[in-house]
Amino acid sequence: MHKKQKDKRYPVVVNFHGGGFTLGTAHDDARWSWTVVDEVGAVVVSVDYRLAPEHPFPTAVEDGVDAILYLARHADELLLDVDRIAVSGFSSGGNMSFTVPLRLQGEMLETLSPSTTSSAAAAAVVVAMSSSTTNFLAPPPPSGLATAHSNATSRVSPISTQKDGTTVGISSGGRELKLRGLVAFYPSTDYTQTREQRRQTCSRADQQLPAIFIELFDESYLQPPTLDKTNPFLSPGVAPAHMLAALPDDIVLFTCEWDMLLAEGERLRDRLRGEMGKNVSYHMVPGVPHGWDKAPNPLREIPGVREHYLTACRELKRMLA
Numbered sequence: 001m002h003k004k005q006k007d008k009r010y011p012v013v014v015n016f017h018g019g020g021f022t023l024g025t026a027h028d029d030a031r032w033s034w035t036v037v038d039e040v041g042a043v044v045v046s047v048d049y050r051l052a053p054e055h056p057f058p059t060a061v062e063d064g065v066d067a068i069l070y071l072a073r074h075a076d077e078l079l080l081d082v083d084r085i086a087v088s089g090f091s092s093g094g095n096m097s098f099t100v101p102l103r104l105q106g107e108m109l110e111t112l113s114p115s116t117t118s119s120a121a122a123a124a125v126v127v128a129m130s131s132s133t134t135n136f137l138a139p140p141p142p143s144g145l146a147t148a149h150s151n152a153t154s155r156v157s158p159i160s161t162q163k164d165g166t167t168v169g170i171s172s173g174g175r176e177l178k179l180r181g182l183v184a185f186y187p188s189t190d191y192t193q194t195r196e197q198r199r200q201t202c203s204r205a206d207q208q209l210p211a212i213f214i215e216l217f218d219e220s221y222l223q224p225p226t227l228d229k230t231n232p233f234l235s236p237g238v239a240p241a242h243m244l245a246a247l248p249d250d251i252v253l254f255t256c257e258w259d260m261l262l263a264e265g266e267r268l269r270d271r272l273r274g275e276m277g278k279n280v281s282y283h284m285v286p287g288v289p290h291g292w293d294k295a296p297n298p299l300r301e302i303p304g305v306r307e308h309y310l311t312a313c314r315e316l317k318r319m320l321a
Contacts, residue, residue, distance in 0.1 A: 009075075011042040011084035011320040013183075014068055016100070018091030018291065020217025021060050022052045028294070029090060031301065032309055036088075039313035042320060043080060045071060049096075052220035060092070060221075061233050064100035072177045082177035084320045086248075088312075091291060092217075094187025098236035098247065098268075101179055105246040181250035181319035183312050186290055189237035190264040191222065191229040198260040207258035207289035237268040244276050252281045252315045254308065259290040281315050283308065 013036050017028040026048035033044040049063035068085070075082045089097035195214055202208055222229075232239035251272060255265040262284070272278040285292060285308060293305040 009079055009081035011040070012071060012080050012082075012086070013040070013042045013044050013316065013320075014064075014071070014085065014087045014100075015044055015046045016049065016060075016064060016087070016089035016093030016096040017046065018089070018093045019051070020213070021057070021092045021221040022217050024051075024093075029093075031293075031305070032088070032090075035306070035309045035313055036316065039310060040317045040320060042084075042086075042316070043078075052217075053223070056221050056223035057227065058103075058231075058233050060096060061099045061103050064096050065103045068100065068104065068177070075177075085177055085179050086181045086183065086316055086319055087179065088183040088185075088316075089187065090185040090293075092188060092221075094184035095189060095234075095236065097182045097184045098187065098189065099233045101182065101247055102236060102239060102243055103233050104179075105243065179248050181248045181252070181316070183252040183254075183316060185254045185293070186256050186259055186261055187253075187265060188261055189235065189268045191235045192238055193264060195260075198264070201263040202258065202260040204258040204289070208260055209290060237264050237271070241271075241275055244271065247272070247276070247278065248319075249277075250279050250281075250315070250319045252312050253283070254312070255282075255284045256288045256290050256292055257284060257286045258288060261290060283311065 015029055015033065017024045017026060019028070026046040029046060033046060036042055036044050045067065047064055047067045049060045049067075051060070068087075071078065071080055071085070072082055074080075087097045087100060089095070195211075195218070199205065199208060222234075227234070229235055230238055232243050236244070253265060253269055255262045259265075266284075269280055269282050272280050285304075293302060293308070295302045295305075
């Protein structure tokens with residue numbers, strides 16, 4: 001019995017919570033996590049990434065990469081199947097469900113702050129795309145799932161990545177993991193659009209999040225003020241085609257009818273389908289605002305939420321089969 005249990009490996013869904021990169025905790029998506037566990041039979045890892053303003057862009061994205069690399073390195077002891085990994089996220093976490101895979105597969109970030117490197121270390125990642133290769137620095141693995149960094153000098157170890165069929169393969173320390181797909185709920189995807197431009201696309205102004213919260217989120221995370229909003233690790237909706245092509249081919253996208261993020265979500269859907277040929281399962285939830293699935297009363301589930309979660313889980317189960 002013990003040997004049989006040790007031989008078993010579970011698929012993994014890595015989840016990123018919402019909160020404008022400024023609020024929220026890894027516990028916020030508990031209903032979603034339990035649904036995935038029950039319906040998909042997967043382990044759900046909810047990432048407690050560092051928040052702004054203390055940790056502005058791109059810290060959250062780096063912590064997301066950090067968590068996935070940690071899982072790959074510790075797959076045996078955690079009984080995880082690194083051939084069956086998907087990502088999911090809500091709102092800003094939905095943004096991360098795109099930007100974290102892009103960061104794994106993407107171009108080199110200019111620098112890593114010395115305060116975010118450790119002796120466990122920053123890894124050089126070689127990405128094979130067409131006939132060229134691109135290197136970028138990935139952040140160090142955390143000690144546990146919560147990220148912990150030191151000021152020690154970093155050393156570099158090799159990790160190679162490649163696109164194969166409908167998955168993204170990443171080799172870390174002799175162990176290859178595969179990102180099978182992603183599920184994004186009402187993600188922010190295009191920060192090149194001002195908040196005013198976003199508001200003008202919303203059909204129900206009375207259903208928008210209060211401006212004071214939105215301004216707090218942006219002023220906290222989008223630092224410094226000169227930040228290039230076209231950065232693909234911030235605005236995946238305007239990422240270059242060759243980067244979007246490296247995303248997993250199976251993508252589930254949920255948007256909300258009364259959401260200022262609806263239009264940019266639809267634009268990204270169209271790019272993924274039209275330009276990239278991705279298999280995008282798209283669902284616009286009618287008559288609901290941003291964050292519709294998060295009940296103010298944690299003991300009472302909002303009607304209709306479970307049905308949409310089950311729809312996403314059916315797609316996840318197919319991806320991770």
